[in-house]
Amino acid sequence: AQSVTQPDIHITVSEGASLELRCNYSYGATPYLFWYVQSPGQGLQLLLKYFSGDTLVQGIKGFEAEFKRSQSSFNLRKPSVHWSDAAEYFCAVGARNNAGNMLTFGGGTRLMVKP
Amino acid sequence: EPEVTQTPSHQVTQMGQEVILRCVPISNHLYFYWYRQILGQKVEFLVSFYNNEISEKSEIFDDQFSVERPDGSNFTLKIRSTKLEDSAMYFCASLQTGSSYEQYFGPGTRLTVT
Numbered sequence: 001a002q003s004v005t006q007p008d009i010h011i012t013v014s015e016g017a018s019l020e021l022r023c024n025y026s027y028g029a030t031p032y033l034f035w036y037v038q039s040p041g042q043g044l045q046l047l048l049k050y051f052s053g054d055t056l057v058q059g060i061k062g063f064e065a066e067f068k069r070s071q072s073s074f075n076l077r078k079p080s081v082h083w084s085d086a087a088e089y090f091c092a093v094g095a096r097n098n099a100g101n102m103l104t105f106g107g108g109t110r111l112m113v114k115p
Numbered sequence: 116e117p118e119v120t121q122t123p124s125h126q127v128t129q130m131g132q133e134v135i136l137r138c139v140p141i142s143n144h145l146y147f148y149w150y151r152q153i154l155g156q157k158v159e160f161l162v163s164f165y166n167n168e169i170s171e172k173s174e175i176f177d178d179q180f181s182v183e184r185p186d187g188s189n190f191t192l193k194i195r196s197t198k199l200e201d202s203a204m205y206f207c208a209s210l211q212t213g214s215s216y217e218q219y220f221g222p223g224t225r226l227t228v229t
Contacts (some may be wrong), residue, residue, distance in 0.1 A: 032216045043206060043222040044158070051216065090158060094216055102148065102160035102171060103218060 002027040002093045004106035012112040013081050021076040021109050023065075023091030032094040033074040034103065035065055039087045047089075050074060061085070086113045117141040119221035121207050127227045128197055136192045136224045138207030146210040147190045148218060149182065151175070151203040158206065164190065197228045 003026045013019050025031060032051055036044040048059025055067040065076045074091060088108045095101040120139045128134050140147050149161040162172040164182055181193045190209075194201055204225050208218040 034217075036220075044220040046217060046219075049217055092158075094218075102163055102173070103150075103158075104160065105158040107157045 002031060002095060002104045004091050004093050004104055006089075006091055006106035006109050008109045009107070010110045010112065012114060014114045015083050016080050019076075019078045019081045019085070019111070021089050021091075021111070023074045023076065023106060024072050025074065025091070025093045026072065027093055027095070030069065033065075033067060034092040034094065035059065035063070035074075035076050036090045036092060036105075037061075037087050038090065038108075044090065047076070081111075081113055083113045083115065086111055117219075119207055119209055119219050121205075121221040121224050123224060124222065125225045125227070127229065130199060130228055131196050134194050134197055134226065136194075136205050136207075136226070138190045138192070138221055139188050140190055140207065140209030141211070141219055142188070144209035144211045144219070146170075146212065146218075147182075147184070148208040148210070149192045150206045150208065150220075152206065152223075153200075153203045161192070161205075194226075197226075199228050202226060202228045 005024045007022050034049045035047040037047050047063050048057050050057050050067045058064050063078050067074050088110045090108045091106040092103040094103050122137045147164040150158050152158045160173050162176045163170045179195045183191050204223045206223045207221040210218045
Protein backbone atom coordinates (compact mmCIF):
# COMPACT_ATOMS: atom_id res chain seq x y z
CA ALA A 1 0.00 0.00 0.00
CA GLN A 2 1.16 3.50 -0.72
CA SER A 3 1.82 6.08 2.00
CA VAL A 4 2.99 9.66 2.26
CA THR A 5 4.90 11.36 5.06
CA GLN A 6 5.21 15.08 5.51
CA PRO A 7 7.66 15.40 8.38
CA ASP A 8 6.97 19.06 9.15
CA ILE A 9 3.58 19.81 10.67
CA HIS A 10 4.19 23.55 10.90
CA ILE A 11 6.68 25.80 9.17
CA THR A 12 7.11 29.54 9.62
CA VAL A 13 9.09 31.60 7.14
CA SER A 14 9.57 35.31 6.64
CA GLU A 15 8.05 36.93 3.62
CA GLY A 16 10.59 36.95 0.80
CA ALA A 17 12.50 33.97 2.18
CA SER A 18 12.81 30.69 0.35
CA LEU A 19 10.68 27.70 1.21
CA GLU A 20 11.05 23.95 1.05
CA LEU A 21 8.33 21.57 2.19
CA ARG A 22 9.30 17.95 2.51
CA CYS A 23 7.41 14.95 1.23
CA ASN A 24 8.44 11.31 1.32
CA TYR A 25 6.39 8.54 -0.20
CA SER A 26 6.28 4.80 -0.11
CA TYR A 27 5.19 2.96 -3.22
CA GLY A 28 6.44 -0.10 -5.06
CA ALA A 29 6.96 1.59 -8.41
CA THR A 30 7.17 5.12 -9.72
CA PRO A 31 4.02 6.83 -8.53
CA TYR A 32 2.07 9.80 -9.66
CA LEU A 33 2.87 12.65 -7.27
CA PHE A 34 0.93 15.78 -6.49
CA TRP A 35 1.05 18.85 -4.30
CA TYR A 36 -2.21 20.50 -3.29
CA VAL A 37 -2.77 23.70 -1.35
CA GLN A 38 -5.71 24.38 0.95
CA SER A 39 -6.48 27.85 2.25
CA PRO A 40 -8.58 28.08 5.42
CA GLY A 41 -12.12 26.91 4.78
CA GLN A 42 -11.38 26.21 1.14
CA GLY A 43 -11.05 23.18 -1.08
CA LEU A 44 -7.93 21.63 -2.54
CA GLN A 45 -6.14 23.37 -5.34
CA LEU A 46 -3.56 21.52 -7.40
CA LEU A 47 -0.17 23.24 -7.39
CA LEU A 48 1.74 20.78 -9.54
CA LYS A 49 2.06 17.15 -10.52
CA TYR A 50 4.66 14.65 -11.61
CA PHE A 51 3.86 11.79 -13.93
CA SER A 52 7.07 11.14 -15.85
CA GLY A 53 9.92 12.85 -17.66
CA ASP A 54 11.76 15.83 -16.23
CA THR A 55 12.08 15.34 -12.49
CA LEU A 56 11.84 19.06 -11.81
CA VAL A 57 8.27 20.19 -12.34
CA GLN A 58 6.91 23.71 -12.37
CA GLY A 59 3.55 24.61 -10.98
CA ILE A 60 1.32 27.56 -10.37
CA LYS A 61 2.10 30.52 -8.11
CA GLY A 62 5.85 30.13 -8.62
CA PHE A 63 6.12 26.71 -6.96
CA GLU A 64 8.29 23.87 -8.16
CA ALA A 65 8.97 20.34 -6.95
CA GLU A 66 11.67 17.81 -7.60
CA PHE A 67 11.13 14.07 -7.79
CA LYS A 68 14.07 12.13 -6.40
CA ARG A 69 13.58 8.43 -6.89
CA SER A 70 16.63 7.47 -4.83
CA GLN A 71 15.25 9.34 -1.82
CA SER A 72 11.55 8.60 -2.45
CA SER A 73 10.96 12.30 -2.12
CA PHE A 74 8.99 15.00 -3.84
CA ASN A 75 9.84 18.23 -2.04
CA LEU A 76 8.05 21.46 -2.84
CA ARG A 77 10.03 24.68 -3.19
CA LYS A 78 9.50 28.36 -3.75
CA PRO A 79 12.35 30.86 -4.01
CA SER A 80 10.49 33.80 -2.43
CA VAL A 81 7.42 33.36 -0.27
CA HIS A 82 4.54 35.84 -0.32
CA TRP A 83 2.16 36.44 2.58
CA SER A 84 -0.66 34.97 0.46
CA ASP A 85 1.14 31.62 0.44
CA ALA A 86 0.11 31.02 4.05
CA ALA A 87 -2.01 27.87 3.84
CA GLU A 88 -1.87 24.14 4.36
CA TYR A 89 0.03 22.08 1.83
CA PHE A 90 -0.66 18.44 1.10
CA CYS A 91 1.50 16.01 -0.80
CA ALA A 92 -0.34 13.09 -2.40
CA VAL A 93 0.57 9.92 -4.23
CA GLY A 94 -1.50 8.01 -6.76
CA ALA A 95 -0.94 4.52 -8.10
CA ARG A 96 -0.06 4.03 -11.75
CA ASN A 97 -1.86 0.82 -12.42
CA ASN A 98 -5.38 2.18 -12.56
CA ALA A 99 -6.79 5.62 -13.18
CA GLY A 100 -9.53 4.81 -10.71
CA ASN A 101 -7.14 4.42 -7.85
CA MET A 102 -7.37 6.74 -4.94
CA LEU A 103 -4.96 9.43 -3.90
CA THR A 104 -3.19 8.94 -0.60
CA PHE A 105 -2.45 12.19 1.17
CA GLY A 106 0.19 13.14 3.66
CA GLY A 107 -0.72 14.76 6.93
CA GLY A 108 -0.10 18.25 5.59
CA THR A 109 2.25 21.07 6.45
CA ARG A 110 0.83 24.33 7.71
CA LEU A 111 2.81 27.27 6.40
CA MET A 112 2.83 30.56 8.26
CA VAL A 113 4.43 33.64 6.75
CA LYS A 114 5.89 36.38 8.94
CA PRO A 115 5.85 39.93 7.62
CA GLU B 116 -12.64 26.65 -16.77
CA PRO B 117 -14.80 23.66 -15.85
CA GLU B 118 -15.01 22.89 -12.16
CA VAL B 119 -16.48 20.42 -9.72
CA THR B 120 -19.32 21.85 -7.67
CA GLN B 121 -20.76 20.62 -4.39
CA THR B 122 -23.93 21.36 -2.49
CA PRO B 123 -24.63 22.30 0.19
CA SER B 124 -21.53 24.10 1.38
CA HIS B 125 -22.49 23.41 4.99
CA GLN B 126 -24.94 20.86 6.37
CA VAL B 127 -25.95 20.53 9.98
CA THR B 128 -27.81 17.40 11.01
CA GLN B 129 -28.75 15.52 14.12
CA MET B 130 -27.21 12.21 15.03
CA GLY B 131 -29.09 9.33 13.46
CA GLN B 132 -30.41 11.35 10.55
CA GLU B 133 -29.74 10.58 6.91
CA VAL B 134 -27.83 13.08 4.81
CA ILE B 135 -27.14 13.29 1.10
CA LEU B 136 -24.20 15.27 -0.15
CA ARG B 137 -24.30 16.29 -3.76
CA CYS B 138 -21.61 16.81 -6.34
CA VAL B 139 -21.60 17.77 -9.99
CA PRO B 140 -18.37 16.49 -11.55
CA ILE B 141 -16.81 17.97 -14.65
CA SER B 142 -18.98 16.91 -17.55
CA ASN B 143 -16.59 14.74 -19.59
CA HIS B 144 -14.98 13.05 -16.61
CA LEU B 145 -15.49 9.35 -16.04
CA TYR B 146 -14.10 8.61 -12.57
CA PHE B 147 -15.62 10.06 -9.43
CA TYR B 148 -14.40 10.12 -5.85
CA TRP B 149 -15.35 11.07 -2.34
CA TYR B 150 -12.79 12.03 0.27
CA ARG B 151 -13.23 13.35 3.77
CA GLN B 152 -11.17 15.51 6.07
CA ILE B 153 -11.89 15.53 9.77
CA LEU B 154 -10.99 18.92 11.25
CA GLY B 155 -7.24 19.22 11.65
CA GLN B 156 -6.51 15.86 10.06
CA LYS B 157 -5.41 14.59 6.68
CA VAL B 158 -7.60 14.07 3.67
CA GLU B 159 -8.79 10.44 3.52
CA PHE B 160 -10.11 8.48 0.59
CA LEU B 161 -13.60 7.07 0.91
CA VAL B 162 -14.67 5.65 -2.44
CA SER B 163 -14.12 5.73 -6.18
CA PHE B 164 -16.82 5.17 -8.77
CA TYR B 165 -16.57 4.26 -12.41
CA ASN B 166 -18.98 2.91 -14.99
CA ASN B 167 -21.84 3.09 -12.50
CA GLU B 168 -20.22 0.98 -9.85
CA ILE B 169 -17.81 1.30 -6.98
CA SER B 170 -14.27 0.56 -8.16
CA GLU B 171 -12.53 0.94 -4.83
CA LYS B 172 -13.47 1.81 -1.26
CA SER B 173 -11.67 2.32 1.99
CA GLU B 174 -12.42 0.70 5.32
CA ILE B 175 -14.08 3.95 6.37
CA PHE B 176 -16.75 3.40 3.73
CA ASP B 177 -18.92 0.96 5.65
CA ASP B 178 -22.56 0.00 5.23
CA GLN B 179 -23.69 3.40 6.46
CA PHE B 180 -22.33 4.98 3.29
CA SER B 181 -23.54 4.67 -0.27
CA VAL B 182 -22.88 6.47 -3.53
CA GLU B 183 -25.00 6.95 -6.56
CA ARG B 184 -24.97 8.64 -9.92
CA PRO B 185 -28.71 9.14 -10.31
CA ASP B 186 -28.49 10.96 -13.62
CA GLY B 187 -25.88 12.07 -16.10
CA SER B 188 -24.57 14.91 -14.01
CA ASN B 189 -24.90 14.35 -10.25
CA PHE B 190 -22.84 12.15 -7.97
CA THR B 191 -24.12 11.72 -4.43
CA LEU B 192 -22.84 10.43 -1.12
CA LYS B 193 -25.46 9.22 1.34
CA ILE B 194 -24.85 8.60 5.00
CA ARG B 195 -27.76 6.57 6.32
CA SER B 196 -27.58 7.21 10.03
CA THR B 197 -25.08 9.89 10.91
CA LYS B 198 -22.79 9.67 13.90
CA LEU B 199 -20.91 12.42 15.69
CA GLU B 200 -17.67 11.14 14.19
CA ASP B 201 -19.01 11.69 10.67
CA SER B 202 -18.53 15.42 11.21
CA ALA B 203 -15.96 16.40 8.59
CA MET B 204 -15.39 18.20 5.33
CA TYR B 205 -16.39 15.98 2.43
CA PHE B 206 -14.71 16.53 -0.91
CA CYS B 207 -15.88 15.26 -4.24
CA ALA B 208 -13.36 14.83 -7.07
CA SER B 209 -13.48 13.75 -10.68
CA LEU B 210 -10.97 12.57 -13.22
CA GLN B 211 -10.88 12.30 -16.97
CA THR B 212 -9.19 9.14 -18.21
CA GLY B 213 -6.37 9.38 -20.68
CA SER B 214 -2.88 10.67 -20.17
CA SER B 215 -3.77 12.82 -17.19
CA TYR B 216 -4.36 11.29 -13.78
CA GLU B 217 -5.20 14.62 -12.22
CA GLN B 218 -8.19 14.62 -9.94
CA TYR B 219 -10.13 17.86 -9.77
CA PHE B 220 -11.58 18.62 -6.35
CA GLY B 221 -14.73 20.45 -5.44
CA PRO B 222 -14.87 23.07 -2.69
CA GLY B 223 -16.25 20.61 -0.16
CA THR B 224 -19.30 20.23 2.06
CA ARG B 225 -18.81 20.76 5.76
CA LEU B 226 -20.99 18.26 7.61
CA THR B 227 -21.69 18.93 11.26
CA VAL B 228 -23.46 16.22 13.23
CA THR B 229 -24.93 17.32 16.56
